[in-house]
Amino acid sequence: MQTELEHLIQMANQIVANNSFQKDIEQTAATTANHLQKFWARSMKKQIIDYAAQDGSDLSPAAKLAVQQLAS
Amino acid sequence: MIEIFDPKALDPNKDYGTPPSLSETLVTLDIDGVSVTVPEGTSVLRAAALADINIPKLCASDNLESFGSCRICAVEIAGRRGFPASCTTPVEAGMQVNTQTEKVAKLRRNIMELYISDHPLDCLTCPSNGDCELQDMAGAVGLREVRYGFDGDNHLDAAKDESNPYFTFDPSKCIVCSRCVRACEEVQGTFALTVDGRGFESTIAAGQDESFLESDCVSCGACVQACPTSTLMEKSVIDAGQPEHSVVTTCAYCGVGCSFKAEMKGDQVIRMVPYKGGDANMGHSCVKGRFAFGYATHKDRITDPMIRDSIDQPWRAVSWDEAIGFAAGRFKSIQAEHGRESLGGITSSRCTNEETYLVQKLIRAGFGNNNTDTCARVCHSPTGYGLKVTLGESAGTQTFESVLQSDVIMVVGANPTDAHPVFGSLLRKRLRQGAKLIVADPRQIDLLKTPHLSEAIHLPLRPGTNVALINALAHVIVTEGLEDRAFIAERCSDNSYDQWRAFIQHETNSPEKMAEVTGVPASSVREAARLFANAGNGSIYYGLGVTEHSQGSTMVMGIANLALATGNIGREGVGVNPLRGQNNVQGSCDMGSFPHDLPGYQHISDDAARGRFEAEWGVKLDNEPGLRIPNMFDAAIAGHFKGMYVQGEDIAQSDPNLHHVEAALKSLDCLVVQDIFLNETARFAHVLLPGSTFLEKDGTFTNAERRINRVRKVMAPLGGKQDWEVTMMLSNALGYPMDYSHPSEIMDEIARLTPTFTGVSYDKLEELGSIQWPCNELYPEGTPTMHVTDFPIGKGEFAVTEYLATEERASRRFPLLLTTGRILSQYNVGAQTRRTDNQMWHDEDVLELHPSDAETRGIQDGDWLGISSRVGQTVLRAVLSERMQPGVVYTTFHHPDSGANVITTDNSDWATNCPEYKVTAVQVEKVSQPSEWQQNFVSFRDQQNALLEKGRRREGI
Numbered sequence A: 001m002q003t004e005l006e007h008l009i010q011m012a013n014q015i016v017a018n019n020s021f022q023k024d025i026e027q028t029a030a031t032t033a034n035h036l037q038k039f040w041a042r043s044m045k046k047q048i049i050d051y052a053a054q055d056g057s058d059l060s061p062a063a064k065l066a067v068q069q070l071a072s
Numbered sequence B: 001m002i003e004i005f006d007p008k009a010l011d012p013n014k015d016y017g018t019p020p021s022l023s024e025t026l027v028t029l030d031i032d033g034v035s036v037t038v039p040e041g042t043s044v045l046r047a048a049a050l051a052d053i054n055i056p057k058l059c060a061s062d063n064l065e066s067f068g069s070c071r072i073c074a075v076e077i078a079g080r081r082g083f084p085a086s087c088t089t090p091v092e093a094g095m096q097v098n099t100q101t102e103k104v105a106k107l108r109r110n111i112m113e114l115y116i117s118d119h120p121l122d123c124l125t126c127p128s129n130g131d132c133e134l135q136d137m138a139g140a141v142g143l144r145e146v147r148y149g150f151d152g153d154n155h156l157d158a159a160k161d162e163s164n165p166y167f168t169f170d171p172s173k174c175i176v177c178s179r180c181v182r183a184c185e186e187v188q189g190t191f192a193l194t195v196d197g198r199g200f201e202s203t204i205a206a207g208q209d210e211s212f213l214e215s216d217c218v219s220c221g222a223c224v225q226a227c228p229t230s231t232l233m234e235k236s237v238i239d240a241g242q243p244e245h246s247v248v249t250t251c252a253y254c255g256v257g258c259s260f261k262a263e264m265k266g267d268q269v270i271r272m273v274p275y276k277g278g279d280a281n282m283g284h285s286c287v288k289g290r291f292a293f294g295y296a297t298h299k300d301r302i303t304d305p306m307i308r309d310s311i312d313q314p315w316r317a318v319s320w321d322e323a324i325g326f327a328a329g330r331f332k333s334i335q336a337e338h339g340r341e342s343l344g345g346i347t348s349s350r351c352t353n354e355e356t357y358l359v360q361k362l363i364r365a366g367f368g369n370n371n372t373d374t375c376a377r378v379c380h381s382p383t384g385y386g387l388k389v390t391l392g393e394s395a396g397t398q399t400f401e402s403v404l405q406s407d408v409i410m411v412v413g414a415n416p417t418d419a420h421p422v423f424g425s426l427l428r429k430r431l432r433q434g435a436k437l438i439v440a441d442p443r444q445i446d447l448l449k450t451p452h453l454s455e456a457i458h459l460p461l462r463p464g465t466n467v468a469l470i471n472a473l474a475h476v477i478v479t480e481g482l483e484d485r486a487f488i489a490e491r492c493s494d495n496s497y498d499q500w501r502a503f504i505q506h507e508t509n510s511p512e513k514m515a516e517v518t519g520v521p522a523s524s525v526r527e528a529a530r531l532f533a534n535a536g537n538g539s540i541y542y543g544l545g546v547t548e549h550s551q552g553s554t555m556v557m558g559i560a561n562l563a564l565a566t567g568n569i570g571r572e573g574v575g576v577n578p579l580r581g582q583n584n585v586q587g588s589c590d591m592g593s594f595p596h597d598l599p600g601y602q603h604i605s606d607d608a609a610r611g612r613f614e615a616e617w618g619v620k621l622d623n624e625p626g627l628r629i630p631n632m633f634d635a636a637i638a639g640h641f642k643g644m645y646v647q648g649e650d651i652a653q654s655d656p657n658l659h660h661v662e663a664a665l666k667s668l669d670c671l672v673v674q675d676i677f678l679n680e681t682a683r684f685a686h687v688l689l690p691g692s693t694f695l696e697k698d699g700t701f702t703n704a705e706r707r708i709n710r711v712r713k714v715m716a717p718l719g720g721k722q723d724w725e726v727t728m729m730l731s732n733a734l735g736y737p738m739d740y741s742h743p744s745e746i747m748d749e750i751a752r753l754t755p756t757f758t759g760v761s762y763d764k765l766e767e768l769g770s771i772q773w774p775c776n777e778l779y780p781e782g783t784p785t786m787h788v789t790d791f792p793i794g795k796g797e798f799a800v801t802e803y804l805a806t807e808e809r810a811s812r813r814f815p816l817l818l819t820t821g822r823i824l825s826q827y828n829v830g831a832q833t834r835r836t837d838n839q840m841w842h843d844e845d846v847l848e849l850h851p852s853d854a855e856t857r858g859i860q861d862g863d864w865l866g867i868s869s870r871v872g873q874t875v876l877r878a879v880l881s882e883r884m885q886p887g888v889v890y891t892t893f894h895h896p897d898s899g900a901n902v903i904t905t906d907n908s909d910w911a912t913n914c915p916e917y918k919v920t921a922v923q924v925e926k927v928s929q930p931s932e933w934q935q936n937f938v939s940f941r942d943q944q945n946a947l948l949e950k951g952r953r954r955e956g957i
């Protein structure tokens, strides 16, 4: 069974994948960050932000950037 | 002199004899010295009825085309010979009609005498006594004697057919008026009945001399309602006698939202009769709404509040106060220990708008967080997201009736004849009138088989490739120059169109390229695209086959793109129409059930909107969205989400990857379930609060056409409280005061806070019957068709919808794709319909598979099959079916022990987390015993039922 964090990582990567057509990484990250901001609960945001800060290796580059933007 | 204009503003309880004419040309004639003005094409019978001159009739009814067989409606018309039948004679200007002459009266008596001579004279003991048109007409024509005697040839000893669980067919009483046959064809569209033989020999038969149950009959009851005698009669009326009063209310099953007259004897429902004044159904219904209401008084109903410390303990029946106090106490201590965000709740799409509103209010204001969600998460949340982005409002654009003006109808991932039957009947009516049909579905759905005028195009795509298909359709339209340039220029944002156009023209989206993915031949896709683009009015209807995918939201946007590109938005006959599953799933979304949306889809981070709620509710609200259902489960397993209030939802049966769900529920410290039965979720609960059915409460439901319909209480709640009262008690016990004395007060509050509900009130609903939101200063009576002049976001937005394959792929280990759906007689998780005679049509879920897949595995019809996916395993019986394409298998999820959701995975839509129910890679093989999950399920269920029994026995209940 997937852990909560694994699931969050998968979801973030999936949002990126569905929003990257003909966009550069900056644009995709901005769209993704906006989606996370609007639809994710505080606890979900916090976990993914912590993860991106400490490790983040399973996040796609755009997802990682998005999470960093979310943190700032 | 009376002047009357058809149609509308009629008495829905009166039968005007023939259907209204829609002509705008008016004709004036004279009937019995009264001047009457009606639309051209109206029958003399109807014109007279409108002037309250009621000509006797037997074979005519105003929901059927006139037939002219009984002749009892004969009249005299100046300048015409003989006695024309008024039901088949259209009005003409200046016509002079005489409905009551001596000659006419004699003729009518003679006709009646013939009918009665072949009819049993047991009126006093007949179940129709008091509600029989034959009896009424005999009285109306003044029949006093029957000269022919009853010893001649007759049908008096013909055998009854009692095979249908809900109605009886007693041919001895049949007058062969063929109303039943025509109702089955014209109203229902099933063509199950025929008139066999000719003249005196003629009889009514279901199918090829089969019983009703064996025939194609789907038990909609239209024939029973049409029958003027007691030939076709509800068994409930035969048993209990004629009802004595009736109350208009709304069906609590599907998103069509049919209006019914609940016909009562005291507080007992005798029968449900679809209400002609209901704008969603106009007097029709399906087997569920009409007949399957017995669950409301089933012995399994929970009527006492119950509590227990842990789920291995027996239940204890307690008072309402004790149960509420127990729940509130646990919730408070959970929050004290684990923080404000450790609680959440689920609103019900089966409860009323007012009840749903109250639950989310309790969560936001009482719990102090936004952890609220609803079952729409698992069905139409992508509709909310996708339509909001593209069209600016999270709802379908049309009325149901709009389909009668469509020229080409595209049905995507929906099965209306089973899941939205009354709308399905309307759709089939339009197909019989010549509209063309395009079906995009992995299966050969029944709609493709029903009689219609023109050819239908079936696009049998592989599960999970919707977006590829919709892009290919749009690609053809754009590259062949078939788009509606004027509409796009005027109504859509240029920037979004340019981007989308560049994207969709790309070779990768061509039907030829996409054929490899979808499995649909490019030529059919091109044909369908041209047909749709060139239609005068093209409409799109879609269901869960669109939303329940990893790209559900993308697909919804793809559908909106197609409608925008072809200019099919903003008038009758067109539009984007989600067919919503549960009775009030539209309403539960509208009422702010989603964690990020306040009522009326106002985002929780919108300070102005939130400010209005804070002022009305008198508390500060959290401005961050809360957890969605799957997130709650994850958080529960991770240990920081500890308590839930679940009203009227069965997440332990309906949600995917049940192992995961069960693990989550077991890790809660306090689960409060409010339901009418001990449902699967309640087996994991600590507090069980009796719910009330739609018959036991006042409120409103909102159907798939945004229509707000009244639900009216016809009996007292078995548990003593309506659901909104229970939420109120819980809120008060938690320290957040709520004080309503009637749901109308809750609606008034909703109307104050929700811009699209401005001015909605029970008084207004009483006056108008129903209201389609948006309702506001500009449209005080509601908005039947949306986006007529502009969109809530100004211009329509095209969205780039790139196709991405789902991660759930067929592999060597799991070579087949499982998809799920529903059938007519059962409803959702089946908690209600399984407790009625609807079981006779579907008492177990089966696995449908194509004969070629069966052959390679040595599977025969009826074999037990083990079905395994990467998350679980279950066992179902095999049914071989050519409706499936090779490589795709299908099942329903109406029975909990089938465990269909043990195998579905927690893959989900990227934008909304709506689960990907429609695609699961599986393997099937022959087995000899139930799966381990099923064995555990049965033992857990038996154990929980025993714990419930113990609780009930102890209290002597």
Ligand code: SF4
Pocket (backbone or CB within 6 Å): B173, B174, B175, B176, B177, B178, B179, B180, B181, B204, B223, B226, B227, B228, B229, B231, B232
């Ligand atoms: S069954 Fe009823 S509706 Fe049908 S032909 Fe006989 S009398 Fe008419």
Ligand code: SF4
Pocket (backbone or CB within 6 Å): B180, B183, B184, B188, B190, B191, B192, B193, B216, B217, B218, B219, B220, B221, B222, B223, B224
């Ligand atoms: S119940 Fe409905 S489907 Fe069955 S015969 Fe009557 S009209 Fe036809």
Ligand code: SF4
Pocket (backbone or CB within 6 Å): B251, B252, B253, B254, B255, B256, B257, B258, B281, B284, B285, B286, B287, B288, B289, B290, B420, B421, B422, B423
């Ligand atoms: S289940 Fe749906 S179609 Fe059937 S009666 Fe109820 S609302 Fe109408």
Ligand code: FES
Pocket (backbone or CB within 6 Å): B056, B057, B058, B059, B060, B067, B068, B069, B070, B071, B072, B073, B074, B085, B086, B087, B088
């Ligand atoms: S009612 Fe007109 S012919 Fe029967």
